[in-house]
Amino acid sequence: MRDTMTVVLAGGRGSRLEPLTRDRAKPAVPFGGLYRIIDFVLSNCLNSGMRKVLLLTQYKAQSLDRHIHLAWGTYFCRELGEFIDVVPPQQRFDDSWYQGTADAVYQNIYAIEREQPRDVVILGGDHIYKMNYGPMVEFHRKMDADITVGALRVSRDEAKEFGVIQSDLDHRIVGFEEKPDQPTTLPEDPDVALASMGIYVFNARFLYEKLCDDATDPDSDHDFGKNIIPAAIKDHRVFAFPFTDENRKREAYWRDVGTIDAYFEATMDLIGVDPQLNLYDEQWPIRAYQPMLPPPKFVFGSEGGPAIRRGEALDSIVCQGAIVSGGQVHRSVLGPNVRINSYASVEDCILFDGVEVGRSCRLRRVIVDKGVKIPAETDIGIDPQQDAARGFTVTDSGLVVIARGDELCVTGDNVTVVR
Structure with a gap:
């Protein structure tokens, strides 16, 4: 060649x-x-x-x-x-x-x-x-x-x-x-x-x-x-x-x-038991940039308060540098340096590098771009019509996308996007 x-x-x-x-x-x-x-x-x-x-x-x-x-x-x-x-x-x-x-x-x-x-x-x-x-x-x-x-x-x-x-x-x-x-x-x-x-x-x-x-x-x-x-x-x-x-x-x-x-x-x-795309094939490796970051970490295993405080990720991909600190992650992909705080729930989501999810948040079918901070007690993806009114991008299927650089502003019970 x-x-x-x-x-x-x-x-x-x-x-x-x-x-x-x-x-x-x-x-x-x-x-x-x-x-x-x-x-x-x-x-x-x-x-x-x-x-x-x-x-x-x-x-x-x-x-x-x-x-x-x-x-x-x-x-x-x-x-x-x-x-x-x-x-x-x-x-x-x-x-x-x-x-x-x-x-x-x-x-x-x-x-x-x-x-x-x-x-x-x-x-x-x-x-x-x-x-x-x-x-x-x-x-x-x-x-x-x-x-x-x-x-x-x-x-x-x-x-x-x-x-x-x-x-x-x-x-x-x-x-x-x-x-x-x-x-x-x-x-x-x-x-x-x-x-x-x-x-x-x-x-x-x-x-x-x-x-x-x-x-x-x-x-x-x-x-x-x-x-x-x-x-x-x-x-x-x-x-x-x-x-x-x-x-x-x-x-x-x-x-x-x-x-x-x-x-x-x-x-x-990719998070399926037998995904169609095989990323684990040593005969045909897919190469990428490997940042010098610590391994992913899962902390807190106690139950208490109104919700379970247990850091865990099930049926998910979790990249290096990520910390799941007392939050629950299901069927999601967490990029490098992602932080999930206590009592948060993340389901069917894609979180890019450096995303932080605050305490007691609920995210469902959401893509969050690099570096975005989700304020505590914020629900996204639960009500697509409400998310569209907030200024988020919502697809016809109800997927919510939060863009890089978007700043989420909390006013009382309302969350809006500041660009």
Whole structure:
């Protein structure tokens, strides 16, 4: 894989994840307590032996940049020709931001050419999955392909949100539709379609030519799914590569956590007895930044007063530095440095780094962003209509989200948000 270059697109706004993306890019959103979303694709790269990585950022990239520096710099040795470079928009050709996925790569074409790769692997930085990219590159070369597209089987309804592939028996792509209203399904199964995962392997010289042609087309959206792939199918060798899952479960695991509800559901799956995503697999480790913090602590085991004062967490993930001090935690994910105080009840919640829950609070189906302090005796998630009136973000399913930087102000029995 030393003659392969990897480009990770990590500049998306993640507007459907607001307010979690109010101050950070989508790939930098915490996931599973310890990880960031970007850690999954970068772990795939490292585990696949891909050690030349360009990470293209754009919106609100400071948090992501800092995380890459802390978590990933030690895994790559530049003296051996390895690197992971975080690259903001260069505005090399004009003063505009990236206009699409293809334009993002085009604006960094000089950085790619400098390494003289044989093939270029292009990945999105905002999905949760495990995959070895090596067999896909080998397939690409064996088929003498110009482009190879990672393909995932999805339901017909889900396919409306993807690029939909039609391929022949040799896996050569003969049709491609971007987010069609009526997806073309598989001949053998009318309920399943073949979707593009946004994972591409390009012959490097072919990529340069197509990006330069696309850049001069005034009618193009400068996007791989909308423009580059469909235009190449007729006259070039474009193939589909079936998703090979390294998660080693009965069903293939690939998640787009692009909405608050999807993010919550994927996170809650992690606390199951047999979660669909295996984070404990030593053969395919997911790496992340490990802060120098003490182990989690659970204190008080006595019963007294109007409620039980016992520090415990059941069916939960608790990260280092967290202290459950006389509170009750059920089916929740506690990030680093979280503090749960006495008589508090936390159920079905996701608490980011440094969150503090005051005494006698009740939280149910709440996502609390980094550093927020919940005042004592505050109920959140019990009455979604009341929470919306307070100024919290409430999804259609009743999930409550408290954003980073929100200050909760207590006036009598009322709690409001001060931003």
